[in-house]
Each structure stands twice: as structure tokens, then as C-alpha cells.
Amino acid sequence: MSLVNIAENLERVREEIRNACISSGRKENEVLLCAVSKFHPAEDVVEAMKSGQVLFGENRVQEACEKFSQVKAMGFTPDFHIIGNLQTNKIKKACEIASCIQSVDREDVLREAEKHLARMNRFLEVYFELHTAEDSKSGYGSEDDLLRSCENIASGLYPHIVPKGLMTMAPFTDDERLVRTSFQKTRILRDRLNREFPDLPIQVLSMGMSGDYKIAIEEGSTMVRVGTAIFGERDYSR
Numbered sequence: 001m002s003l004v005n006i007a008e009n010l011e012r013v014r015e016e017i018r019n020a021c022i023s024s025g026r027k028e029n030e031v032l033l034c035a036v037s038k039f040h041p042a043e044d045v046v047e048a049m050k051s052g053q054v055l056f057g058e059n060r061v062q063e064a065c066e067k068f069s070q071v072k073a074m075g076f077t078p079d080f081h082i083i084g085n086l087q088t089n090k091i092k093k094a095c096e097i098a099s100c101i102q103s104v105d106r107e108d109v110l111r112e113a114e115k116h117l118a119r120m121n122r123f124l125e126v127y128f129e130l131h132t133a134e135d136s137k138s139g140y141g142s143e144d145d146l147l148r149s150c151e152n153i154a155s156g157l158y159p160h161i162v163p164k165g166l167m168t169m170a171p172f173t174d175d176e177r178l179v180r181t182s183f184q185k186t187r188i189l190r191d192r193l194n195r196e197f198p199d200l201p202i203q204v205l206s207m208g209m210s211g212d213y214k215i216a217i218e219e220g221s222t223m224v225r226v227g228t229a230i231f232g233e234r235d236y237s238r
Ligand SMILES: *Cc1c(COP(=O)(O)O)cnc(C)c1O
Pocket: 036, 038, 059, 083, 084, 169, 209, 210, 211, 225, 226, 227, 228, 229
């Protein structure tokens, strides 16, 4: 048994989300919690589900696939989002098992996903990941490229893809201003997309992790992706 009390941690994180919503003048139920279970076993996911958590985030398709079939075998049905960068050869599997890809970072992902989704006759929600942190490589490096992807969706090029939001990772730093700037950039881009593409349902702002989710909520986040604060430290040697 792990020393981490997942039920207690979840309770605390939910409480802090509520408090951050209230103190920034937002409704308590405006912010969804995505529990990031990467590198943690199926038993931990089940533990969280027993405390009412349904949505999970995973980085790697193979790990997610194995873990969630175990979770299902234990009688639970989680919803899960891919939040890590996808190699092209993993996109088909991701389309089969995830309800959303939050980490769309290039046009290729859309093209490849559309090909498989059309064959499967299935729709998939996606968020575009915006690169806003110096110390990370992930996400669309250019807003223009991201806008072009939206344009292509708006013009009907990828009919099985439903763009629901934006995702970003702030830099890992104690400099709160840099963290805020990263979240603000993402919110400003979301608002711009809403003006330029009023027919696209881009609403979600997936921003905030264990170290910065309170700031993210103050900056308008509608979904926080929290791993360590719920499941404890990750053991990368597993
Ligand atoms: C790992 C990860 C998280 C969770 O990070 P914590 O600091 O453990 O809360 C959130 N988002 C993404 C994209 C991640 O890769």
C-alpha cells in the first residue's frame, strides 16, 4: 500500500480549487480537475475513482492503454485525456482510447487523427497546446501555425475533430510574473480564436499543475491538470 493518501489529497485539492475560485470571484464549479495519473499504477486510479474522480490525464498512449484496461477489469470506467506529445505512430491508438487529445502541437496530428477517426466513424475532442514556457519544448511554437490549424478546421478539412480548447504549461519557476504571463497569453489567444472563429467551440483553458494551479485559476483556467499533489511523487524508474 502506498503511503500517499489519495482520498485525502483529492479532498484538499478540490478544497483549494474551490477557494481559488471564490477568491477570484468565479463560480466554484467553473474549474474541472483532471487527475494526472502518469507513472502511477491502476490501483491508484481506482482509489481516486472511489473518491469520485472520473477524469484522468496520461502522457503516454501505451501506458494509458494498459493501465485503463486494468482499471476497467476492476469494474471502473474512467474518462481519460492524452496530455503528452504524440509521435505520429501513436495517434491511431490515442484516437481509439482517449476522449480528448489536449496536446495537439502541430497540423500533422490533426491530419493523421482525421484519417483514423474517419475510418472509425468517431469524433474526437482536441485542445491545442500553446508553447509559452522557455524551459519546455512542447506546444505550437507559433500562434500563426495554431491559427492556421483552426482555419483548416473551420473550413471543414477535419470534420471528425472537435476543437474544444487550449492547453499550456507554464515555466517551472518561482517568478510568479512569468507564470502569469504564460497563462495570460493562452487566455488572450483563446479570446482571439473566439472572435476570429465564432463557429469553433473553443472554450476550455487547460492550465495549471500541482505547483501553479491556484495562479492558473486566477488567470481564468477552466481545467487544472494535477498529478503530484494527488498521487505523490512519480517514480520514473518504474
Ligand atoms: C505531468 C503533467 C502534469 C501534472 O504535473 P504535476 O506537477 O505532477 O501536477 C500536468 N500537465 C502535463 C502536460 C504533464 O505532463
